[in-house]
Amino acid sequence: MEVKTVGIVSSPELPYTIANIIKKKFKHDLSNYIAEGKFEWQVEVELDLLTGATEKVAEVLEAAEHLKKRNGWDFAISLTDLPIYNGKSIVLADANITACTAQISLPAFGWRPTPNRVEIIMLHMIKELYFRQTEEYENNDLEQKGIGPRDPKKQKSFFKKLEEPFRFSAVRRIESSNKSGETTVRFIIVPKLNGLARILLGMTIANRPWTILPSFKNVVAIAFATGAYGLIFPTLWKLSISYEIYRFIGLTATAVLGMVIWIIFAHDLWEKKSNENKNQLRWMYNSTTVLTLGTSVVIYYIVLFLLFLIAVSVFVPPDLYQAEADKAVGPLNYLKLAWLVTSVATFAGAIGAGLENPEGVRRSTYSYRQYSRYEEIKEKEKSGSMKNKGKDDPQ
Template sequence: MESVAVGIISAPNLPADIAQDLKGELSDFLSDSIDKNVSWKIETLVDPLIGVAENTNEILGKVGNIKKENDWNYAICLTDLPLYSGKHLVMADASVKNSVAQISIPTFGCMPMRRRIKQAIIKMMAELYCQFSPENSFAADVTQLKPVRKKSNLIKKMKQSSLSLTKRVDTSAEKEHVDIRYMMKSPVLSRLRVLLGMTFANRPWTALFSFNKLTTLSFATGSYIAIFSTPWKLSIAYTPYRFIALMMLAILGTIIWVIFSHDLWEKATEKGEKRWRDLYNWTTFITLGAIVVINYCLLFFFFLIAIALFVPPELFKAWTGLDEDPSLVYYFGLVWLITSLGTLAGAIGTGVENKEKIRDITYSYRQKQRYYEIEKEEEKSEQKSY
């Protein structure tokens, strides 16, 4: 039986985790979907340089060199970079003549990311292995396609396309390494999916307890505020709109304070393109937003339990001047107010957090590399000016 070696080359962090998770099952899926008469050998490799290059040809060139060094038949790269072709975001590229392809993970959005990427790997592998004619649309039923190089027991049927929101473009006539490209159709939807995908790659839910000073100071401040009668009286006087406005002020204020106190907002430079800069900046904003919102919900839960246990109705009536027994709505309003005020004051605590620690939490691997490159560029410019 013929053996076919396929290398999955990934950038560090999330792409590497996905590649490792899929390694054990890809062989069977490729056998069922593409060719059962060959033995599929899957190997994985993590390469930091894959997560740095922003040029498509540069990435595929590096993938091709790695493929030759490891004596693989095919190589597919998983990158955490958003890739562009003109103004369009690209989900996947393939160079049939060089037997290499790349898949941009952020374009798949959030969960179920692994299932989508597994389907995309199979489809890109089919592009390389079967060498489909450019005039045929790969989004169609694969059984109707005519491969240039026929294989025995070729694909019977593929699952629903994970690239269904893309258009397949033949770029073999252009002066690029790419022969086939999948570009996203909707500019608005593609940008939203990329932002969600890049935020997911940052894994904000794992960073909650890394902001321990924010959580600790927010809880301490909220507890301190609760010993005064003024917040209690305000809680029964505020309308829902005021509660919502105060909550938004607390969340947005904390996000903005963290960004500018730790210099997380990438500024315009001669080297950095605006479209990359905007994507990274908004990813940082959404990542921090997710962390702050999770922290807010956690604080709300703690305060709700504390006030429900330690504040009897008689005490609530005495401090607020109510003539009736307080309902759950009044308790809810008090907890909401204390949580918002505590979060807003707790933002100060993030100012003393370690700068590198915050950047590790809110930046992906590529974003950190980009930040350091820009810092070096600015240092060189300053040295030249002297």
């Protein structure tokens, strides 16, 4: 039996993890849904650093084509956490029919790039590549084999399965050919605003915001010490009783936002405008950084709140608290006191503590893609500064 091989070219971290998870199931589904019984399908996964670092879509496809030829694959699919655009449209996946290569963008899946959802799109891309290479492209024929129709009116029913994991979005199929005769098929997310939101959430998940929490140990220590000391004095007790809920919410938002801004500028995480970046991607990366740190700080805030809830329950006597309040106090008052102390301590922690390892923070905050981009831009800026300095130095 003839063997057909599909190579999954993956960028590091989350894409590589997903690729290895779906490898076995993908092989089984290829055998069931594409030329059933005609071929024996093999699936190989290869890690490629370029796929995770470059923001040039053409380079990603060229790298996939190079690996396809080198390894003797029949098809190659790049799995990347790079956002892909077609003009201003968000691309979920695209394929070069002529070269038998495709790529899938994980950020377009939003906050749930689960292996099952990725595998559904990957199977569709192989169907596009296989059937377009072996049979005449006729809507009524190939549509039944899993190929999207050219006619936009027929696409809605065809993409019903794709829309299931994209409940609030629609998927559209676009086909085009260039002067070289290469045919490209793209799946884009519409409407644009929804696609943009998915990209931001997807890139934030790829950055793994929970991994930065170990770097908050010094901040938690200083914040908890400051808050515990503040609990000795009745001022915070009185304020927690007199404050309305909107004040607590305002303090929380200000404390979280202030800490996010402090971390960004203290550790140089804001990507500045330069000749090496595009405004659209720069805005996307900076927005992702804010969302990533915002998620991390919110988790930190919740942990600190739980610690203070235990502290006020143990160290603030009900009778003394009631005497200061001049009225009966209950569990709600203790919750409000812990809430207030958490916000005050977060301010103190942000101002008075430095995170343990700036490099570790940067690696935790950025995915491989964004960290590589950051390092590349810094290196180019450094080289440019050295050249300018050399020109300015007197001979």
